[in-house]
Amino acid sequence: MARGKKSSLVVSLSAQERSALEAILRRTIVKAGIARRARMVLLRAEGYALLEVARRVEVAPRVVYKWIKPWRHHMWLSPKHPRDAEFYARVSELIDLYTRPLDPNEVVLSIDEKTSLQPRPRLHATKPAQCGGIPNRVEHEYRRDGALNLFAAFNTRTGRVYGKCFPRKRQKEFIAFLEHLDAEIPETVKTIHIVCDNVSTHHGKEVRKWLESQPRFVFHFTPVHCSWMNQVEQWFSILQRKRFRIADFESKSVLEGKINQFIAEWNQSAEPFNWTCKSAAKIMAAAQINTAA
Numbered sequence: 267m268a269r270g271k272k273s274s275l276v277v278s279l280s281a282q283e284r285s286a287l288e289a290i291l292r293r294t295i296v297k298a299g300i301a302r303r304a305r306m307v308l309l310r311a312e313g314y315a316l317l318e319v320a321r322r323v324e325v326a327p328r329v330v331y332k333w334i335k336p337w338r339h340h341m342w343l344s345p346k347h348p349r350d351a352e353f354y355a356r357v358s359e360l361i362d363l364y365t366r367p368l369d370p371n372e373v374v375l376s377i378d379e380k381t382s383l384q385p386r387p388r389l390h391a392t393k394p395a396q397c398g399g400i401p402n403r404v405e406h407e408y409r410r411d412g413a414l415n416l417f418a419a420f421n422t423r424t425g426r427v428y429g430k431c432f433p434r435k436r437q438k439e440f441i442a443f444l445e446h447l448d449a450e451i452p453e454t455v456k457t458i459h460i461v462c463d464n465v466s467t468h469h470g471k472e473v474r475k476w477l478e479s480q481p482r483f484v485f486h487f488t489p490v491h492c493s494w495m496n497q498v499e500q501w502f503s504i505l506q507r508k509r510f511r512i513a514d515f516e517s518k519s520v521l522e523g524k525i526n527q528f529i530a531e532w533n534q535s536a537e538p539f540n541w542t543c544k545s546a547a548k549i550m551a552a553a554q555i556n557t558a559a
Contacts, residue, residue, distance in 0.1 A: 281466070284311065287304040287308050288304075288308065288434075290304040291304055291305060291308075291413050292412060292413065292434075293410075294410065294412065295410070296410065298410070303333050305322075305382055306323055306325075306329075306330055306333050307333070308381070308382065309322060309323070309381075309382075310330070312381070312465075313491065313493050316330050322506075352489075353489045356487065356488065356492075357489060359486060360461060360486060360495050363422075363459055363486060364497070364541045365541070368423060369457075371454060371455055371456040371457065372455065372456065372457035372458070372459065373421060373423065373451065373455055373457075373458055373459065374421070374422045374423065374459040375419040375420065375422070375428070375447070375458060375459065375460055375461065376419065376420040376422055376461045376497040376498040376499075377417070377418070377443075377461065377462045377468075377498060378418065378463065378493070378496055378498045378499060378502070379415055379416065379417050379418070379435050379440075379467070380415070380416040380418065380505070380506075381413075381415045381416075381435055382413045382415070383413055383415070383416060383431075383510070383521060383525070384410070384411070384412070384413045384414075384521075385411050385515035385516065385517055385518055385520065385521040386409075386410075386515065388409075411517055411518060412518050414431045414432070414433065414518055414521060414525075415431065415432050415433070415435040415439070416429055416430075416431050417430050417431075417432060417435075417439065417440065417443040418498055418501065418502070418529075419443075419460075419498065420497050420498040420501050421536075421538070422461075422497055422538055422541070423538055424538060425536035425538040426536045427498075427501060427529050427532055427533060427536065428446070428447055428450060429525065429526070429529045430442075430446050431522045431525060431526075435467060436467060437466075437467055437470045437471075437472040437473050438472065440467050440468060440473060441472060441473060444460075444476070444480070444483065448482075448483075455482070456482055457482055457484055458482050458483050458484065459484050459486060460483060460484065460485045460486065461486050461487075461488065461495075461496055461497070462485065462486075462487060462488070462496065463487065463488050463493050463496060464487050464488070464490060468485075468487070469485070469487070497541065500539055505525075505528060509524060509525070509528055
C-alpha cells in the first residue's frame with residue numbers, strides 16, 4: 267500500500283460493515299460528509315497510511331484521525347516485532363519470484379484494485395493556467411456521479427500494465443479480470459504467477475472454484491500487512507500523482523476512458539521497477555525468525 271506515517275491504528279471491518287460502506291459510495295445522492303467518512307474507513311481498512319487517506323479524501327490528517335476512532339483497534343506492526351516461519355517463507359517466495367530469471371513460458375503479475383475512483387465533475391468549469399504565474403483554478407465543490415474500481419496487473423519483468431474498470435469489487439469482478447488476463451496473455455505462457463494480498467476477493471470460494479479449471483494460474487499471497495511487496499502499488503502511486511491529484515472528470519465513462527488512455531500510453535514505453543531485496547532484507551534481518559518445528 268501507499269507509504270506514509272506509521273501507525274498502530276488498524277481498521278478491521280466485517281463483510282457486512284464493508285458492504286454497507288461501499289453501498290454509501292454507490293449512491294447517486296448522499297451527503298458529501300457521509301461519503302467522505304465512508305471512504306476514509308474503507309481506505310484505512312485496505313491498509314492505506316493515515317496521511318495517504320487524508321490526501322485521497324482531500325481532508326486534513328486530523329479529520330481522518332477523528333473519524334476512524336470508532337472503527338480502530340491497536341496492533342503492533344513494527345519491523346522489530348517477531349515474525350514466524352510462515353512469514354519468512356512467504357517473503358522469501360516473493361523475493362525469488364521478483365529476482366530470479368524466468369523461463370520463457372512463465373510471467374509474474376502483481377495484482378490489486380484501486381477502489382472508489384470518482385469522476386467528481388465540478389459545479390463550475392476549471393479555469394486553465396494563465397500568464398503571470400496564475401495556476402489552474404478548480405472549483406472546490408463537485409457533483410457526485412458514482413465511482414469505479416480499477417483492477418490492474420503489473421508485469422514485473424516488462425512493466426506492462428493490464429487494466430479493467432468495474433462498478434463493484436467482488437469475486438465476480440476479480441474472476442472477470444482474470445479471464446481478461448487469460449485472453450490477453452499468449453497461450454505459449456504456461457504459468458502465470460499472480461502476486462496479490464489476502465483480501466477475501468482474491469481467495470474466496472468462487473475464485474477457488476474458478477482456479478480449479480485454470481492450471482496455468484498460480485497464486486502467491488503477500489504476508490499480512492505486507493502489501494508494500496506488491497509492485498502494482500507503486501504503479502498505483504504513479505497513476506494517482508499523474509491523473510488523480512485533482513479529480514475533475516465529466517462522468518464515469520470519461521473517467522474510464524482517461525484511465526484506459528493512461529494505461530495505453532504507459533505501455534508504449536513501459537519499464538519494470540528496479541526491484542531489489544534491500545527493503546525485505548532489512549526487515550528479515552531485524553525480525554526474530556522462529557523456524558523451529
